Amino acid sequence: MSETRETLEQQLNDFDAAKRGAALDALLAMAEAGDIVLPDQNRDFNMHCHTFFSFNGYGYSPTYIAWKARCEGLYAMGLVDFDVLDGVDEFLAACRKTGIKSCAGLETRVYIAEFSTREINSPGEPGISYHMGTGFPSGTEQGSALVGRLRGIAQNRTRNMVERVNAFLEPVKVDFDTDLAAYVPQNNATERHVCMAYVAKGEAVFPDVEQRAAFWAGKLGQTPEAIKEIMADGPAFQGLIRSKTMKRGGVGYVKPEGTDFPRLQEVNDFSRAAGAIPTMTWLDGTSDGEQAIEELMDLMVASGVAAANIIPDRNWNIKDPETRERKVKAFHAFAALCRARDLPVIVGTEMNAFGQKFVDTFSAPEMAPLHEQFLEGTHIFHAHTLLQGHAGMGYLSDWAGKHLANPKAKNAFFAKAGEWLPADGGAGLAAITPDDTPDGVLARLG
Numbered sequence: 001m002s003e004t005r006e007t008l009e010q011q012l013n014d015f016d017a018a019k020r021g022a023a024l025d026a027l028l029a030m031a032e033a034g035d036i037v038l039p040d041q042n043r044d045f046n047m048h049c050h051t052f053f054s055f056n057g058y059g060y061s062p063t064y065i066a067w068k069a070r071c072e073g074l075y076a077m078g079l080v081d082f083d084v085l086d087g088v089d090e091f092l093a094a095c096r097k098t099g100i101k102s103c104a105g106l107e108t109r110v111y112i113a114e115f116s117t118r119e120i121n122s123p124g125e126p127g128i129s130y131h132m133g134t135g136f137p138s139g140t141e142q143g144s145a146l147v148g149r150l151r152g153i154a155q156n157r158t159r160n161m162v163e164r165v166n167a168f169l170e171p172v173k174v175d176f177d178t179d180l181a182a183y184v185p186q187n188n189a190t191e192r193h194v195c196m197a198y199v200a201k202g203e204a205v206f207p208d209v210e211q212r213a214a215f216w217a218g219k220l221g222q223t224p225e226a227i228k229e230i231m232a233d234g235p236a237f238q239g240l241i242r243s244k245t246m247k248r249g250g251v252g253y254v255k256p257e258g259t260d261f262p263r264l265q266e267v268n269d270f271s272r273a274a275g276a277i278p279t280m281t282w283l284d285g286t287s288d289g290e291q292a293i294e295e296l297m298d299l300m301v302a303s304g305v306a307a308a309n310i311i312p313d314r315n316w317n318i319k320d321p322e323t324r325e326r327k328v329k330a331f332h333a334f335a336a337l338c339r340a341r342d343l344p345v346i347v348g349t350e351m352n353a354f355g356q357k358f359v360d361t362f363s364a365p366e367m368a369p370l371h372e373q374f375l376e377g378t379h380i381f382h383a384h385t386l387l388q389g390h391a392g393m394g395y396l397s398d399w400a401g402k403h404l405a406n407p408k409a410k411n412a413f414f415a416k417a418g419e420w421l422p423a424d425g426g427a428g429l430a431a432i433t434p435d436d437t438p439d440g441v442l443a444r445l446g
Helices: 005-011 017-032 062-071 088-098 145-169 191-205 209-220 224-231 234-245 264-273 293-302 321-340 368-391 398-403 407-420 426-431 438-445
Strands: 045-049 076-082 101-111 128-134 277-282 307-310 345-347
Touching (some): 062 088, 101 145, 145 264, 191 209, 293 321, 307 321, 345 368, 368 407
Parallel strands (some): 045 076, 277 307
Antiparallel strands (some): 101 128
């Protein structure tokens, strides 16, 4: 008996990569046979999606994200996982099979000595900035020394935090090596995974809901009645555990120092050597560091940054009118600065917490004027990924430096190429060689 669409879609999130791949092939065969009707594709996209290789609020794998995007008629998707490249090849392959334009990256935190006394985009951590390499043509660098160090730093930080929280939550204790294996492949557990494990362990230790509520109330500084109410909302309960035990003021929190993070230049050099584009990230313009945005951008560009990333929803989808107005103004000003400096911009919703949207609301008045700028960035990164992987002809390649005089010229070429290149590159890509000029490349694609 053949498996149902629902069963196959569940298998897309299995920790077994072979099962994920087989399920996608079966679903695509069903679509080819007409048993699944896929919608026409629109012009919406999400170029910043975390997967279960770091943390996805819904437990989505790289393959599932590509399939869901096609089922919702989206145009393009981008993977960005914390400190690992484990999902890059799977994601790019799944997007090409499903007809979704794509790129893939890595996000980490870096130390910037010049901003050591100013917060940038990591709240409460002066000198620390979330930072990305975007447009990796493959995940072959996942075994590199830097990625290995990033993974090790993250795991050691989480392991040490678990030890401190375990002592506080006794008898609700999590075993880092066994309990967390159920929540994340490749042993890359994050704080959010740990919170899920603590919720499950609490249920095992205290099967009686009244006893469990009394336990958590005492540990988290709440009344039993309030705890029982919040326990009914799993993500909110996990968030409470995280805020009370793992963030500033919690027993598990240890303020990181600059030595706990790689340097900006180190990550940029690695990204470029691996064929990706060093990418700065924007939070919301409220920190001391982001209020000195011209200074920060000068430093970033000088270090090799050639693109920017924004999570728009946190910049406009805000209830308080005054806060909303202030953040929207800063959001649009940053987008304008990127245009003035010829920095391509990619955007997305992250999905590293339950409740975050699968795709941005580009029709919102705050978003609509920027849609074309963000679509251009999507095209640039899609073309870069394919051309870099095919013949080393990406955005920062020697080929681009030889034929395209400045970032404005690069943006114009890669935006057009990305618009014309299909998800899998097509026959036109196969015919391109480094001997081609930019006009020659476009002629092969046109």
